[in-house]
Amino acid sequence: MVGGFNAYFSNIFEVASTVFEGMAVTFSHFVRKPTTIQYPDRMAIRVQDTLPYRYRGILEVDLEICTGCLACERACPIDCIVIDAKKDKSTKKMMLNRFDIDIAKCMYCGLCSEPCPTGSIHHTPEFEGADFSLESMMRRFVKQPVAAYKPKKVEDDPEVAPILERGMRYLDEFADPAGKTGTDS
Amino acid sequence: MLQQFLDSLIADGTLGGMPRDVAYLIGMLGAGALVVFGFVLNISGVTTFVERRVWARIQSRIGPNRVGPQGILQWLADGIKLLMKEEAIPFAADSALFKLAPFVVTVGFITAFVAVPFSSALVIADLNLGILYITSMTSLVVVGIMIAGWASNNKWSLIGGIRAAAQIVSYEIPAALSIFTVILITGTLSMQGIIQQQGWGPWDWFIFHSPFTFVGFFITFVSLLAEGNRTPFDLPEAESELVAGFVTEYSGARYLFFFLVEWGNLYVISAILVTLFLGGWQVPMIPGLAESPFWLNLTQAVTFIVKSYAGVITMMWIRATLPRVRVDQLMSTCWKYLLPIAFVNFMGTALWVLIWPEGFRFAELALTLLGFSMVVYFFYRVVFHLRRSGAELTFSPLS
Amino acid sequence: MTEFSMFPVVFYLMAAITVGSAFGVAFTNNIFYSAIALMFTLLGAAGLYVMLAADFVAVVQVFVYVGGILVLTLFAINLTSRIGDVSVSNRSLGRFPSFLVLGLIGYSMVRAIRTAAWNVVEVGDPVPTIEAIGDAFLTQYILPFELASLVLLAALVGAVVLSRKELKEVRG
Amino acid sequence: MSIAGFEVEVDRGRGLETEEMTLNMGPQHPSTHGVLRFVVKADGEIMRRAIPDVGYLHRSIEKISEKVGYHGFMPYTDRVDYVAAMFCNQGWGMVTEKLADIEVPKRGEYCRVIAAELNRISSHLLSVGTMILDIGAITPFFHAFREREKINDLLEELCGARLTYNYMRIGGVAWDLPPGYEEKVLAFLSQFDRMLEEYDDLVTSNKLFRARCSGVAAISPADAAAYNLVGPNLRACGVRYDVRRDEPYSVYPELEFDVPVGTGSAGAVGDSFDRYLVRILEIKESIKILRQCFQQIPDGPVVAKVPRKLKPPAGDVQIRVESARGDMSWYAVSDGSEFPYRCKVRTGSFAAMGMIEELSKGLMLADLVTVIASLDIVAPEVDR
Secondary structure: OOOOOHHHHHHHHHHHHHHHHHHHHHHHHHHEEEOOOOOOOOOOOOOOHHHOOOOOEEEEEOOHHHHOOOHHHHHHOOEEEEEEEEEEOOOOOOOEEEEEEEEEOOOOOOOOOOOOOOOOOEEEEOOOOOOOHHHHHHEOOOOOOOEOOOOOOOOOOOOHHHHHHHHHHHHHHOOOOOOHHHHOO | OOHHHHHHHHOOOOOOOHHHHHHHHHHHHHHHHHHHHHHHHHHHHHHHHHHHHHHHOOOOOOOOOOOOOHHHHHHHHHHHHHHHHHOOOOOOHHHHHHOOOOOOHHHHHHHHHHHHHOOOOOOOOOOHHHHHHHHHHHHHHHHHHHHHHOOOOOOHHHHHHHHHHHHHHHHHHHHHHHHHHHHHHOOOHHHHHHHHOOOHHHHHHHHHHOOHHHHHHHHHHHHHHHOOOOOOOOHHHHHHHHHHHHHHOOOHHHHHHHHHHHHHHHHOOOOOOHHHOOOOOOOOOOOOOOHHHHHHOOOOOHHHHHHHHHHHHHHHHHHOOOOOHHHHHHHHHHHHHHHHHHHHHHHHHHHHHHHHOOOOOHHHHHHHHHHHHHHHHHHHHHHHHHHOOOOOOOOOOOO | OOOOOOHHHEEEEEEEEHHHHHHHHHHHHOHHHHHHHHHHHHHHHHHHHHHHHOHHHHHHHHHHHHHHHHHHHHHHHHOOOOOOOOOOOOOOOHHHHHHHHHHHHHHHHHHHHHHHOOOOOOOOOOOOOOHHHHHHOOOOHHHHHHHHHHHHHHHHHHHHHHOOEEEEEEEE | EEEEOEEEEOOOOOOOOOEEEEEOOOOOOOOOOOOOEEEEEOOOOOEEEEEOOOOOOOHHHHHHHHHHHHHHHHHHHHOOOOOOHHHHHHHHHHHHHHHHHOOOOHOOOOHHHHHHHHHHHHHHHHHHHHHHHOOOOHHHHHHHHHHHHHHHHHHHHHHHHOOOOEEEEEEEOOOOOEEEEEEEEHHHHHHHHHHHHHHHHHHHHHHHHHHHHOOOOOOOHHHHHHOOOHHHHHHHHHOOOOOHHOOOOOOOHHOOOOOOOOOOOOOOOHHHHHHHHHHHHHHHHHHHHHHHHHHHHHOOOOOOOOOOOOOOOOOOEEEEEEOOOOOEEEEEEEEOOOOOEEEEOOOHHHHHHHHHHHOOOOOEEEHHHHHHHHHHOOOOHHHO
16 A cells, blocks of 8 residues: 555545635635625616626617618628618608518627617617517517608707717717727728 | 323323224324424425525525525425426336335435434434434435336436445444444433433533544544435435436426435434534523423423534535545545544544543543634634635625 | 224234235345335334334344345345346246245244244333343353354455455556 | 556456446536537446537538628627637637738737636636536535626626627727726736635645546546647646747737646646646636736727728638637638638637547546536537
């Protein structure tokens, strides 16, 4: 036998001392504060409000500032965005007939909100998307055909201006790849 | 007590002309049912809840806190859910034995309660070979486990059953040997008799009786852990290896029985340890307490249950701390470490009793001091870990 | 009028369990069933011991035979039987030899019953038997006791020799 | 094999012959780390061999790249190894940048390294946490995951997602570090340092844990090379090889860090404990790297100007990234169009998976889960 008595007793001692130490560590947790977040009902504030600004939740579209440029549809790698934008022959305006996002397909990658020129399509902090049917996961943003937004130098419409301001701020902080540092892109 | 009560009932004719033995039988069955439903099932159930909360705190979680105040009724909800679940019996399983196994396990566990003393008067039957009776009855559990493992017709279950058998049969030897060290001192196998020879103070407990019983306490503890299939010896149902071991194919109420036994066994193990080494129900004889049997027994019962439950929580805490051992390590622990040391203990205690039949006061006090300083050092380490982590503290057990 | 006593009822119940499951041990085709029936036989015998106020023997019966030997039997069955093929039968010796053995045993038993002097002892309250057993083992029956220990030790060593694998130490 | 600490050779030529049992471990088993299957040939508790059966999680990720284009493939790379998605992001970014000859701005590279090292810590935490869970201790797993959640919070703040980051873009990263990020990460790291010490007290020094891992499935450097083992698994065998140091990419040449290797402190060199320990040591190195990054990070843009419709010149390129699971090699072929012609990933788990059959011979059944966990196999990474 190798080691003999020494190894025998040092084995016992090692087991005892390391178990003792481990037990001390776990015992110290009896008086530590648990880190559990009791989602959803026992929270001081909603989870959605605690999420960081860049959180990529369920997509939303502000139709008021959507230009119908189809950049998001092209950027989407899984084609979950379907836009039908046509120029109305009579009014010469770009009309949005359909703007659907299939939330069931969406993988929340954020690639669609990056090319958006106005910040119309953006992520919300909402994430509770469970529903009973696939059909209800289809978000249809165009209820009836509306005219697409035409960018102006200075927005003067009091209804659209705050939305656009929000969109541009979103672009600035979230979607603009250069971030706040400001680059040439 | 029960006999007197029934005799009085027969005497005043409440039971009509019922034969005496039939009355006894009904009385015993009634009392048994009362104990099983009033205490055994509840203690198993509450233990599952306490275990989950204890683990949760150790793991920085909260644990179940929704059903009832602070989640205290969680075990009831779980039990009802399991009772109402469909029970699936695998097509290829041996359905008769498959159904039998949970009952064998449960019988082995519940009959052990007969000899567990709660106070100087509160014991179902003070058998004069109580400790031997308990160990022999709990050995029925392993038969049930083996039947379950074989009857499921599942290889994981089979391995679980084999592991359980190998483990429990092996560990019965060091457990019995270190239990015998105490019996050498007391000269009686009766649970009450063993407790009566101890005192309320730690220096009068058998754990501090001699260095050998001090070591023997730990050997008994480890062996009983292994017999109860508890971490670090939970190999028969090692969930990361054997899916769920011998309970893999069980569902519904039968599954419930296995877990009833598993958690109830914790209490039995603790009760054995408390009886043998930790002074049992002994309380200080405050003047006035001795005169009133009711209050005396109540304090004794509370003392016993608190001590046993401290043991139960320690076992939960161990389970939350340690990893599982491997089969070969399990065996080498038993045969290479526990058994030789238990033998040395046995011989040593025999000598000790020969030299100091009345106990050696100095050694008792010194060992008590040693135990106390170990506890103090332990808390020093706990505080050290707390300080190093810089964690936010809360002393409320409820949050 | 003698009062109705449960004692015979319990006795016949125990006896029925013991004998019935003993039949089960012998006649069932499945070796695992045999082992389980053996458990009931042993438990029934333990019950009979209790009725004879031999509580120590009863408890030791459960402890040693159920907790130890039966578990080892089951263990061996679990290890050797092919799990898909449960009907591993215990082979019988044939009709004639078995009847011969049965006849011999039956004759000697009947003879023993007939010749024994059946002293009826008043069954009192059970008295602790451990001390008496211990005394008897260490005084009157010390030689058989030591011999039995020796036999068990030999069996232990034999088991170790049989089951030992050839281990070649490579590095320690 | 080893019995009770002694290295012994078991002669099975004679004596009692026992029946071989075929066990089907998985695809649904608690400790196969995803959907994996092993056909285990066991003799009682001792395994003759365990044959891995892969392919349950194959999602054709490489094929998808041929249909979604260079930019659009980035979120899919998150799914190659969802435990350490940053490295897959980085790999795809790097292979495309090399293909299209794009220079990543310095700050972008630092952002990448910060994100990747945070991810490496979280991945290693998952690895050691699940390993100790498989060995049977439950608490350390939760402690590891508690710290991992904090990293997830940090990464969520950085890129808006906790698991499928999609943080990197071709030519840099999508978002600059948010304001106050440095303080948050450094505060986490100083707290995490202490937690690691506690973890060492609870797990690493635990004799029972060491006994479970020591000498289990020890791999020699020659075997490791023969089976193409990479990453922490390779380093645990005592081979000091790290892509970050030996074939430097990104800004790793500017950072100082050690490459920990296995020393056999619990038994043999290259055993399961060494693999565990190397990961713990690598976490410490990652903390070092992160601290340096925050000191050195320059100002400037985080992403280069890259056309929306990227058409790299025809050709093929191969790059290597030191992922949390080792040398992850990305290979892409361009035919000059806007979609890659072919893309191929070779991952660390795949190499480790191939070795299990060899390693499992003669081990105990309980050791199989130790081996799987210590090799840090992530099933989706094997199948892609």
